[in-house]
Amino acid sequence: MKVTEKNGHEYRVIGTRPIRHDGVDKVTGRAQFGADVRLPGMLYGQVVRSPYPHARIKSIDTRRAQEHPGVRAIITAADMPALDTDAVAELGEGAIELKYASQLIMARDKVVYQGQPVAAVAATTRQAARDAARLIEVEYEPLPVVEDALAAMDPGAPLIHADLYTVTPGGGKAEQPSNVAKHIQYERGDLEAGFAEADVVIEREFRTAMVHQGYIEPQNATASWEADGRLTVWTSTQGAFSAREQLAQLLQIPAGRIRVIPMEVGGGFGGKIQVYLEPIAALLSRKAGRPVKMWMSRAEVFTGTGPGSPTYIRCKLGAKRSGALVAAQLYMVYDAGAFPGAPVGAGAVTALSPYRVPNFRIDGYDVVTNKPRVQSYRAPGAPQAAFAVETVLDEIAESLGMDPVELRLKNASAEGDRLVYGTPFNRIGFREVLEAVRDHPHYNAPLPERRGPYAFGRGVAAGFWFGGSLTSTVQLTFNPDGTVNLITGSVDLSGSRASLAMIVAEELGLEPHEVKPIVADTDTVGYTDVTGGSRTTYATGTACWRACQDAIAQLKVRAAQLLEADPDAVTFGGGEFWLWEEPQYRISLKEVVANLQKTGGPIVAKGIVNKLKMAPAFGAHIVDVGVDLETGKVDIVRYTAVQDVGKAIHPTAVEGQLQGGAAQGIGWALFEGYVFDGGVMRNPNFLDYRLPTALDLPMIDTVLVEVPASDGPYGVRGVGETPIVPPIAAVANAIARATGVRIRELPMSPERVWRALGGADQPASDDQAGETG
Amino acid sequence: MPKVWLPSPMRDVTGGQHTLDIPGKTVREVLANLMARYPGARERLLREDGRLQPHLVLLAGDVQVDDWETPLEPGSELVITAALGGGCRPA
Incomplete structure (x- = not known):
């Protein structure tokens, strides 16, 4: 099969839909996740976590736990290097100061969020570890809790960190x-x-909730610290090298002594870049002299890892009667949780960059509170910003009597x-993308008539993500049967093995199943940054393409030997080498590979990327909702996600990314949110923290727009993050069109919608606000 | 000569300008000439040891620049902006 492009390019593999290389192992249960690791003599670890969101640690008494017959090691912060340094741990997607990262692993003098580790135990069984953990006595002196970011900014607010100065x-x-x-x-x-100059000016306030990535597989780690000082860690991570670097810095040991083996990952979405259990398992293993395995409960995942940032955003936009935007002002407060590092920078940049606005001012604040320290969550910072800007844009369109897509088209940024x-x-x-939305049958279809208490509305919204590069390394080795081993450091979160293998197959004239992608550990392949930031198919894919060019150059020399010709006389295409001037003399790549031993021995090809141009991916979503005006319940009736994907290498995988991002965004919009009471999370489980399920979602239709990126092969763009950016505003706009009421606080739960529709005299209290329907 | 885009908070040391035409053939030369023309810029851009403030990044076009010997063509652009990747980075 050949896929013919509009621009005349013909691809044999790119754009087709082969079975994923990891598919059989995953559907048959053979894929190895962190939970599957079992080592001889392995112990089980359990973390002791703070029940207080803010408290001084007065003492930690481990004596009773030490007497438990199953216990082999106990650690506290005293067992970790004290890192009172300004050094920054780069996470590939985000960064954190080392001294704060260290306190995410183990609190030292005080705890600053509920769930922060204060001690850990390794014992012969999981139950023994749990029992012994309960025997560790920690005496706390509770301190005033700062739960809300706006309150935390008050000059009189209690200080969470006495040494934190605004930069x-x-x-x-x-x-x-x-x-x-x-303050940016x-x-x-x-x-x-x-x-x-504006004819219409609209200013509104928006609040979003703290939300979790909701990956199904909890954090886990198994560590084995050998007697000679080598440390091996098996873990569920988005980046083995990032995990290695963090371990080296946190434990103050050379990176070369650490081998991180990335296991299959049951979801990450940005939440599995920061290490949590890995250093604890390592220290317990060093102390016990045996391997130690740990994993989190769901409650630990909620309170002890890094969710997405809750925000307060004030957005003011001004437009001419023609629809042209002339001014914008944004005041953006992003809650970082217990340590600095909220994604307010990306939020600020993604908020207004999609549109031409000649006059603007954005003030963004990264604020600490006594809540879990946030981490990246799919397009970190952007969905919150888009909720504000895209909602106010919709109001401007309404007030001007303009079609909301036409308003966006009038102001849309373009090249330059x-x-x-x-x-x-x-x-x-x-x-x-906007033109595809405007012309799509969904956008032009009539809405259902009101049925009983159900009113229907249609909303649209847009957004983008940068599309980053960072560093990737790929190696290719060849087997005698002509198949290729593709060795990559990019962890496969979403089927990237298949996309990368397809690039190699395309370039070398092979079938996708003749390329064997292998996700390697840190001792086996060159440095590769995290799978995140929508970079893997773009950057690691480019590394694959470069490795193929390297392989072809090397194989050309071998082919020349076999053809008894000068290498400069040989060319390659469609899986064959031949002579320029005598094309009847040709030899297949597979034959050349089969004869490598006779022509000089094996070859290893490499491809390295560490700087590519930005490849921004824009998307816009259309959603129809039905709102029960009596109960406030919102149903998603129809949904279409449109996105510029550059070039879809594996369209099924790309469509899956668009659908998954939309589903997560709908979760933010309608269901999800941490509920806090004095800094204590009240809903740390999947019953009370409601994720959308298949019952909540219609089939999410996708439209893949292909505008080639400026850099990299085939014009491919990263696609994973953009689809979570538009949904919240799209749903809010649809609810407004259905009911005439604007809701500017998440989640738009039945209770919140019902109250907004006048269902009660009193507004929702804080602890009711996040309850889910 | 290259055009330099500055972070908005630096406008108080550049007389309200957020873009400047600064001579120089490399990133290092442009930064040096910028700081020579606006003495207050130095402490905003560099740490005491001469390295870039950790909460800033340099972009040549849209590609991050780590090597200050990177050449800048006449008419090219050097963007100095806040690092986007989380993390409070103390001065």
């Missing part, structure tokens, strides 16, 4: 400590003049327009 990039550093870690600012033009920090976009497909 303003390009500005200075505050002289007084506060709970505001960072982007400004252009004359804001006052811009708003004065600048992101808010000044860099111009290279080739992007935002306009093409």
